[in-house]
Amino acid sequence: MDAHSVDDVRKSVKTYFVIFGALMALTIITVGVSYVHLAIAFAVVVALVVATIKGSLVAMYFMHLLHERKVIYWVLMLTVIFFVFLMFVPLLTNHDRIPGSVKGTLW
Amino acid sequence: MEIPYTVEVRPDTGLSNGKFGIWLFLASEVMLFAALFSSYILLRVGSVEWPHGYEELSVPMAFFNTVVLISSSVTMVMAWASLKMNDFGKFRLYLGLTILLSFVFLIVKYFEYSHHLHEGEGPWHNTYYAIYFTITGLHGLHIVGGIIVNTYLWGPGAKMWHTAKERFTNRIEIAGLYWHFADLVWIFLFPVLYLL
Numbered sequence: 001m002d003a004h005s006v007d008d009v010r011k012s013v014k015t016y017f018v019i020f021g022a023l024m025a026l027t028i029i030t031v032g033v034s035y036v037h038l039a040i041a042f043a044v045v046v047a048l049v050v051a052t053i054k055g056s057l058v059a060m061y062f063m064h065l066l067h068e069r070k071v072i073y074w075v076l077m078l079t080v081i082f083f084v085f086l087m088f089v090p091l092l093t094n095h096d097r098i099p100g101s102v103k104g105t106l107w
Numbered sequence: 108m109e110i111p112y113t114v115e116v117r118p119d120t121g122l123s124n125g126k127f128g129i130w131l132f133l134a135s136e137v138m139l140f141a142a143l144f145s146s147y148i149l150l151r152v153g154s155v156e157w158p159h160g161y162e163e164l165s166v167p168m169a170f171f172n173t174v175v176l177i178s179s180s181v182t183m184v185m186a187w188a189s190l191k192m193n194d195f196g197k198f199r200l201y202l203g204l205t206i207l208l209s210f211v212f213l214i215v216k217y218f219e220y221s222h223h224l225h226e227g228e229g230p231w232h233n234t235y236y237a238i239y240f241t242i243t244g245l246h247g248l249h250i251v252g253g254i255i256v257n258t259y260l261w262g263p264g265a266k267m268w269h270t271a272k273e274r275f276t277n278r279i280e281i282a283g284l285y286w287h288f289a290d291l292v293w294i295f296l297f298p299v300l301y302l303l
Contacts, residue, residue, distance in 0.1 A: 006192055016184050020178070027177070031302070034161055034298075043302075058291050069121040069122050070121075075131060083137055083141045086138070087141065087145055087148070090152065
């Protein structure tokens with residue numbers, strides 16, 4: 001954002017409030033869906049998809065990622081790779097279980 | 108001695124040092140919270156029973172806090188935009204609102220925590236409450252950190268505006284990036300802990 005002129009910022013102000021409205025609407029949708037009590041797998045997908053959209057809006061507009069330098073994209077790309085790896089590590093333990101050792105669990 | 112690249116950009120990164128630094132810090136923060144989310148997944152899939160968040164915690168209070176944090180992100184970005192538009196008065200107003208909203212968030216969290224502790228549902232109660240208190244506690248500490256930095260920039264730190272406008276504006280942008288990150292973490296915490 002260093003290169004943004006006063007005019008650019010003035011135009012952005014309106015966008016910030018539009019994004020605020022979108023974030024509020026998505027929050028209401030998330031809470032509304034939770035009252036429907038969907039099957040857990042579907043509920044997880046819906047909740048995470050909505051949260052990802054909201055997070056992307058915050059990152060792109062409030063954190064100005066839409067207009068950032070390449071070096072930041074590279075840093076974040078590396079972070080995302082490690083993040084995804086860390087999220088899926090628990091699932092790998094599923095292949096190392098002793099079946100039936102703990103009743104009712106994946107182990 | 109003058110600190111280099113506080114306003115002008117480094118030729119190799121195309122960024123001021125402070126901005127590159129905060130993004131590297133935020134990358135490390137992503138991994139810190141990722142480790143805790145990963146622990147949450149491991150604990151949840153390894154449990155015989157796992158309560159639904161909406162049965163254990165107060166969804167209306169968390170919803171209110173979500174609205175508060177998102178609003179504080181808007182006031183934070185508006186504080187930065189006000190400086191860019193050379194309006195110091197509005198900057199003070201918006202950053203002041205951000206600090207106020209941060210306190211509102213912590214007060215609501217205090218009521219939530221004290222209710223659960225009063226009911227004997229502390230981190231020792233079960234695995235669900237252990238991970239709930241760990242993640243929300245760490246997030247709460249980030250909010251406290253943000254309040255300290257923002258209060259400094261609102262109060263004594265704001266003197267810099269009169270001597271080095273651009274440098275001060277960059278400081279607010281950097282503080283804002285941290286604050287938006289705290290908001291972003293909550294955006295994921297809310298459904299994961301309260302709604303699923």
